[in-house]
Amino acid sequence: MTVTAVKTGPKRRYAWLAANEASEDFSLRYAAHSFRRWSPFAVASTALGGIAYLADFAIGASIVMLHGFSSAALAIGIAAVVIFATGVPIAVACARYGVDMDLLTRGAGFGYFGSTLTSLIYASFTVIFFSLEGSIMAQAFQLAFGLPLALGYLLTTLIVLPFVLFGMRALARMQVWTQPVWLVGLVLPFVVVLATHPERFGQFTAFGGGLSLTGVGLGAGVALSLIGQIGEQADYLRFMPAKTEANRRAWWAAVIAAGPGWVVLGALKQLGGAFLAFCALGAIGQSAVLEPIAPYVEAVRPALGAVTLPLAALFVIVSQIKINTTNAYSGSLSFANFFSRVLHRHPGRAWYVLVNCGIALALMEFGAFAFLNTILGFYSNVAIAWIGAVVADLVICKPLGWSPPYVEFKRAYLYAVNPVGFGSMVLASVVSVIAYFGAFGPIAAAWSPFIALVLAMVAVPVTARLTGGRYYLARPNLVSGPDSGAADLTETHVCEVCEDPYELPDIVDCVHHGGAVCSLCCTLETDCGQACQRSGPVLVQLTATPRDRSHTAPKTG
Numbered sequence: 289m290t291v292t293a294v295k296t297g298p299k300r301r302y303a304w305l306a307a308n309e310a311s312e313d314f315s316l317r318y319a320a321h322s323f324r325r326w327s328p329f330a331v332a333s334t335a336l337g338g339i340a341y342l343a344d345f346a347i348g349a350s351i352v353m354l355h356g357f358s359s360a361a362l363a364i365g366i367a368a369v370v371i372f373a374t375g376v377p378i379a380v381a382c383a384r385y386g387v388d389m390d391l392l393t394r395g396a397g398f399g400y401f402g403s404t405l406t407s408l409i410y411a412s413f414t415v416i417f418f419s420l421e422g423s424i425m426a427q428a429f430q431l432a433f434g435l436p437l438a439l440g441y442l443l444t445t446l447i448v449l450p451f452v453l454f455g456m457r458a459l460a461r462m463q464v465w466t467q468p469v470w471l472v473g474l475v476l477p478f479v480v481v482l483a484t485h486p487e488r489f490g491q492f493t494a495f496g497g498g499l500s501l502t503g504v505g506l507g508a509g510v511a512l513s514l515i516g517q518i519g520e521q522a523d524y525l526r527f528m529p530a531k532t533e534a535n536r537r538a539w540w541a542a543v544i545a546a547g548p549g550w551v552v553l554g555a556l557k558q559l560g561g562a563f564l565a566f567c568a569l570g571a572i573g574q575s576a577v578l579e580p581i582a583p584y585v586e587a588v589r590p591a592l593g594a595v596t597l598p599l600a601a602l603f604v605i606v607s608q609i610k611i612n613t614t615n616a617y618s619g620s621l622s623f624a625n626f627f628s629r630v631l632h633r634h635p636g637r638a639w640y641v642l643v644n645c646g647i648a649l650a651l652m653e654f655g656a657f658a659f660l661n662t663i664l665g666f667y668s669n670v671a672i673a674w675i676g677a678v679v680a681d682l683v684i685c686k687p688l689g690w691s692p693p694y695v696e697f698k699r700a701y702l703y704a705v706n707p708v709g710f711g712s713m714v715l716a717s718v719v720s721v722i723a724y725f726g727a728f729g730p731i732a733a734a735w736s737p738f739i740a741l742v743l744a745m746v747a748v749p750v751t752a753r754l755t756g757g758r759y760y761l762a763r764p765n766l767v768s769g770p771d772s773g774a775a776d777l778t779e780t781h782v783c784e785v786c787e788d789p790y791e792l793p794d795i796v797d798c799v800h801h802g803g804a805v806c807s808l809c810c811t812l813e814t815d816c817g818q819a820c821q822r823s824g825p826v827l828v829q830l831t832a833t834p835r836d837r838s839h840t841a842p843k844t845g
Contacts, residue, residue: 316628316808318697318794319386319526321778326527328535328542330460335524335546337463338614339517340470340607343420344554345561345580347664351510352562353577355503356496360562363507367514368555370741372548374675375518377682379547382522383539384531385695386793389519390625393674395695396681397709397748399759400629400702406674406713407626413516413671414619415644416663418612419651425608426652428581432601441652445645448609452616452641459613466606473603474557477564477587484590485567492566505734506665509724512737513664514554516671520618521547580604619644632814668737669724673716676744677709681752684745690752691760698765698807700796706759712747716740765797785809 314323326334352360381392389410393403426440435443451462481488525547531539565577568586577583581604589596623640627633685691685708696702720740723732732739780789783806784798790806798805800813 316624316634316811318391318791318807320791320794321386321530322791324386324527324529326460326529328528328538331524331528332542332546333467334460334463335521336550337459337467337470337610338520338524339550339554339611340466341417341421341611342424342557342561342580342604342607343417343611344514344557345564345583346420346424346578347510347514348558348560348562349565349578349580349583351507351558352496353565355500355507356498357493357562358496358498359500359503360496360507361559362499363504364511364555364558366504367508367511368551370512370672370738371515371518371551371554374515374679375521375548375551376544377679378518378522378675379525379543381682381695383525383528383543383547386526386528387695387697388526388621389522390622391697392522392695393678393709394697394702395692395760396678397685397691397706397712397752397760398677399706399710400699400704402705402710404626404629405710407622407629409670409674410516410519411619411622411626411644413519413667414615414622415648415651416667418615418619418644418648421608421612421615422648422652424580425605425612427579428601428604428608431581431585432597438653441649444608444612444652445649448612448616449641449645451609451613452620453638459617462613463610466610469606470603470610473599473606476591476603477584478560480588480591481563481567488567489563492563495566502730502734505731505738509668509734509737510664511555511558512672513668514551515668515675517550517554518547518675519622520614521550523614523618523621615648616641616644619648628808628811632812634808634812666721666724669720669740670717672737673713673720673740673744676716676741677713677748680712680745680748681709684749685752685757688749690749690757692757696761696765698794698796699810700798700805701761701763701765703759703762708748708751708755708757708759712744712751715747716743719743783809785813 314320348360348364351363355363378389378392381396382388385392387395390403390407393406394400398406422441422444425444426435426437429435429440429443430437451458525543528539528543529535561580561583564580564583564587568577568583571586572582581600584604585596585600588600592599620637620640620643623643624634624637627640681691686693691708717740720736720743722728723739724736726733777792779792781792781795781804782789783795784801784803785805786809788806794807796805796807796810797803798810805813
């Protein structure tokens with residue numbers, strides 16, 4: 289049918305912060321090709337800058353101190369393999385389709401509102417790790433400069449704001465500039481120990497006795513809490529340029545390195561942090577070895593002498609700025625996605641930076657670092673159920689034709705809840721959390737995250753098959769889906785609501801407005817309800833426009 293446009297009131301005008309893509313970074317949208325001007329190497333460098341965090345040191349130290357080297361090494365290795373394997377399809381999908389983790393989840397079996405819960409799960413990941421990393425930076429301020437922890441927590445929160453508020457361009461520059469300092473600081477303590485006490489490496493491998501099945505499971509559960517990190521990597525990977533024959537090798541190398549590849553260095557950092565804690569056991573207290581700054585200082589003191597404290601503090605501060613800018617950036621995206629769906633309002637991503645940082649500051653002030661293992665062990669059960677459900681859709685359902693072959697994220701084409709992904713995640717989470725609290729015995733409690741992973745990856749294809757995949761799409765996408773026949777996905781069309789031009793993949797054929805509507809305006813509409821979803825295919829006249837977005841695309845770098 290042909291739809292006649294109906295004027296429904298004044299056009300939407302976004303607040304300045306929401307309309308300024310120089311800082312907004314397409315926070316709730318498909319990342320337009322006109323904005324993706326970075327090279328694969330530049331995107332990968334920015335994404336990998338976010339793994340500078342020292343929580344890996346604390347996590348590794350806590351696992352080894354509790355369960356010994358043998359159990360901890362196996363636990364960290366198992367977790368790394370799982371994180372890498374699940375990270376590959378997510379990284380590739382986000383880079384290919386120009387979407388973040390939230391938009392990917394919508395189209396990978398969760399539905400429009402079904403992915404609202406996962407937005408909170410992801411937001412909680414960024415908040416938890418912001419608070420843990422901020423606590424580590426505050427410990428450095430206290431040890432090096434005598435700053436009280438309460439003030440240190442506030443300073444660590446404020447220091448990241450200037451970078452995060454200005455989006456990807458500011459973050460890219462900061463990550464590149466700080467990379468040499470971080471790399472030198474990272475390898476320095478191990479070089480010093482190798483030169484002064486090489487025997488410590490052999491002694492470390494004998495620490496804590498033999499293998500324990502329970503210890504391996506518990507340690508792997510803590511390490512698996514980092515599985516949500518792929519979401520932060522994806523927030524950068526969505527800015528990858530389109531894959532072509534000319535850049536194919538560089539594209540794949542960048543996606544794998546900056547996507548799942550982060551866990552290779554992450555696992556080594558966990559073992560490295562545990563090693564430094566082991567070396568410091570005789571010099572500092574048991575509790576202090578879990579705070580990365582103290583073992584680091586003990587390791588480099590023989591080489592740096594009087595300047596040890598300030599230089600060690602510099603390394604810790606640089607590391608924590610690099611990761612907490614990423615935590616705050618990704619958290620702002622996730623909170624913006626959640627509240628836009630619930631409130632039908634979007635004041636701009638920058639406001640949600642403040643929300644994310646404010647909650648993290650409260651956690652720091654309440655002493656979240658002291659409950660590191662408990663927080664991460666519980667969190668991993670829910671996070672891995674979510675990631676497992678998304679991966680199962682990407683690697684099982686889509687290749688078998690049980691779900692659409694592309695990722696559809698726009699509200700007009702999605703059911704509110706898709707039982708395939710959302711139902712599978714809830715089932716896996718509930719069962720694994722019950723196991724975590726001991727209902728099925730100590731072995732099942734220790735390995736509860738793996739129960740969540742297996743259940744999610746089995747339940748998704750079973751549910752998709754039983755439902756015939758009918759809950760993935762409320763109606764076909766004739767505008768920008770794979771069957772649209774569009775020759776040029778970069779062609780722009782004017783939104784009927786906000787009157788700005790957007791590229792074709794970000795456009796909805798809207799029955800309510802009788803024309804092209806951008807995905808964000810579709811999200812924020814309150815009076816169209818499910819009209820588009822109930823209407824079936826809508827043939828609308830899309831008018832191409834030569835105008836590009838009002839922002840200027842960033843330079844490559």
